[in-house]
Amino acid sequence: MKIKKLDLNEFFSVLETIPYVLVKKSKSFPDYHTGQDADIFCYNKREVVRKILGVGNGYLSDGYVIKTEGISPDHCQVDFVHNNVLVFKFDIFTAFPEYEKLSIKNHYFNSIIEGAVGVKCKFRDKKYHLYVPSSVDDLLIRYFEYLEYYDRRPDKLKHLDYILNAIEKTGKMRIGFFDKLHIYTEFPESNMSTSRYKYGFKIKNFLHWLVPLRKRFESLKHSMKFFFK
Amino acid sequence: MKNLSKHRYDYFLIWGNGLEYRENIINIIAECNFLEILKITNYKTSNIKKFIRKVYSYDYAPFEHLRAKTRYLLKSSPEIVVIFVLNKNPDERWYGEGLFKHIECMKVKKLKEKLRNQFNPTVNGKRTEEHVVHSSDNEIQTENMLKIMGFKRGLDTFRTQKHSLLDLPYYLPKINKFTIKQVCMSKLYCNVLSGNHNEYLLQRKPVTSSPHYLSLKRNDMKLYSKYINCFMGGPLNSYYSVKKFKSLIRNLIYPNEKSYIIVEKMESDKFLILDGLHRASILMFRNKVEIPVILVEQ
Numbered sequence A: 001m002k003i004k005k006l007d008l009n010e011f012f013s014v015l016e017t018i019p020y021v022l023v024k025k026s027k028s029f030p031d032y033h034t035g036q037d038a039d040i041f042c043y044n045k046r047e048v049v050r051k052i053l054g055v056g057n058g059y060l061s062d063g064y065v066i067k068t069e070g071i072s073p074d075h076c077q078v079d080f081v082h083n084n085v086l087v088f089k090f091d092i093f094t095a096f097p098e099y100e101k102l103s104i105k106n107h108y109f110n111s112i113i114e115g116a117v118g119v120k121c122k123f124r125d126k127k128y129h130l131y132v133p134s135s136v137d138d139l140l141i142r143y144f145e146y147l148e149y150y151d152r153r154p155d156k157l158k159h160l161d162y163i164l165n166a167i168e169k170t171g172k173m174r175i176g177f178f179d180k181l182h183i184y185t186e187f188p189e190s191n192m193s194t195s196r197y198k199y200g201f202k203i204k205n206f207l208h209w210l211v212p213l214r215k216r217f218e219s220l221k222h223s224m225k226f227f228f229k
Numbered sequence B: 001m002k003n004l005s006k007h008r009y010d011y012f013l014i015w016g017n018g019l020e021y022r023e024n025i026i027n028i029i030a031e032c033n034f035l036e037i038l039k040i041t042n043y044k045t046s047n048i049k050k051f052i053r054k055v056y057s058y059d060y061a062p063f064e065h066l067r068a069k070t071r072y073l074l075k076s077s078p079e080i081v082v083i084f085v086l087n088k089n090p091d092e093r094w095y096g097e098g099l100f101k102h103i104e105c106m107k108v109k110k111l112k113e114k115l116r117n118q119f120n121p122t123v124n125g126k127r128t129e130e131h132v133v134h135s136s137d138n139e140i141q142t143e144n145m146l147k148i149m150g151f152k153r154g155l156d157t158f159r160t161q162k163h164s165l166l167d168l169p170y171y172l173p174k175i176n177k178f179t180i181k182q183v184c185m186s187k188l189y190c191n192v193l194s195g196n197h198n199e200y201l202l203q204r205k206p207v208t209s210s211p212h213y214l215s216l217k218r219n220d221m222k223l224y225s226k227y228i229n230c231f232m233g234g235p236l237n238s239y240y241s242v243k244k245f246k247s248l249i250r251n252l253i254y255p256n257e258k259s260y261i262i263v264e265k266m267e268s269d270k271f272l273i274l275d276g277l278h279r280a281s282i283l284m285f286r287n288k289v290e291i292p293v294i295l296v297e298q
Helices: A008-017 A045-062 A107-114 A135-149 A152-168 A171-183 A195-228 B016-030 B048-058 B063-067 B071-075 B108-117 B141-150 B211-218 B224-230 B242-249 B277-285
Strands: A020-023 A035-043 A063-074 A075-082 A084-091 A115-121 A126-132 B008-014 B037-043 B079-086 B092-095 B102-105 B133-135 B177-184 B188-197 B198-204 B261-267 B271-275 B290-296
Touching: A008 A045, A008 A126, A020 A107, A020 B008, A035 A045, A035 A107, A045 A063, A045 A075, A045 A084, A045 B177, A107 A135, A107 A171, A135 A152, A135 A171, A135 B071, A135 B177, A152 A171, B008 B016, B008 B108, B008 B141, B016 B079, B016 B108, B048 B071, B048 B141, B079 B141, B092 B108, B102 B108, B108 B133, B188 B224, B188 B277, B211 B224, B211 B242, B211 B277, B224 B242, B242 B277, B271 B277, B271 B290
Parallel strands: A020 A126, A035 A084, B188 B271, B261 B290
Antiparallel strands: A020 A035, A063 A075, A063 B177, A075 A084, A115 A126, B008 B079, B008 B133, B037 B079, B092 B102, B177 B290, B188 B198, B261 B271
16 A cells, blocks of 8 residues: 655644754655654754644544654654554754763754754745754764764764765865864763762772771781780 | 733632532633633531631731631531632732731732622621632642642642643643554543542443533533533542533534543553543534544553
């Protein structure tokens, strides 16, 4: 049975009135392949979820099931599933995902939404704006993903090629990229301050003192034994 | 003066001497646009004197000042009704003088006075000070009242859905994971009460057997009215009225991304309605075969 395609233009046309950005927009938008996802950065995930569900209601009679899950206070997912197969996923964020390898300043998230660029699109002959991050922000978001996952997910290498291609094209882009990178990112806190390290250090320190103490106690025991003999 | 907070929780208490006007008082409160009735609780106390002390323990005036004012209550019935409300647009202002100066919502105060003017006993055509209604001045008093009524979580009783993705009634547990799917109307079941206010039985029945649907089918709201009057304040602690039901019948648009019927799975592909029996009855009456619902994952 042929599955009715979701019209992504319909979903994003209703989001036009609220602040959001569609991150890492695929070149084939509004077309998609089964299992693809769309990352949305926004301020109010309830509002975005409601709008998506409002459009999604229209697909229920075509056999779709909508699965919604709050992953964390800043992240939720809305999945469109057909015959137990994930067709499309909306990943909605109200803050940057937790990265292990780099630390991004919180206000950069807001800066991305505020600096959104409207791309003209059409839904049923009606024009609307699809909001995406500015080109520099788009490159930075891809760079963050590359840094975080390049050793675990080879598919993320595509981001580096994309960034290098874009940076090489104009000098202005290169300056903007490095400027924002330095303003909004910092090195993650050193391992030295993690609790695991702290407790490890304390145990090691304790053992360091325990060994000579034990030796002294043994010699004392020995001398007392000798004395009372 | 500007509002100090966006919204707050208040309560109205109907004393034993006002119980005969219970329905009228609840309907007047329900008609106020700035209030939303969240919970109606009947309460019977074995020691009215102790209860009065507890109620006034968070008042601004020392109880000694209130002793004379509350003496009439000792003679009234030990039964009371408490109506907890969400005050959506409080008008908070300083009230009183000196030691007794405090913040009160003027709208709640005005409503309380209106109820007292209408229902307090009269002598020679003049209103007495034997109040039938008491109300909260602030949220601390509401928290105290919830705890007296046995809701140990206080105001958190109403705040369960604060971070939820949808607007859900407070009495449902926090729902973080759910599925929206089409289900056949004939597979929807509901809990129906039978018996009386104090001794009742909860039975699972198809929506077609609920008093809500039967009232619509027979075009007779008496059945529904009798049902809610029998159980409201007891096992049914949300606010229901024939007027509210009729308004829903006229205006229901479903599905609506803001409010879905919420169900959980029963045995063999049947679903139990946790919230939305009124809506389901109306949709059933409109001959809908399938409707989208939120299926809560266990």
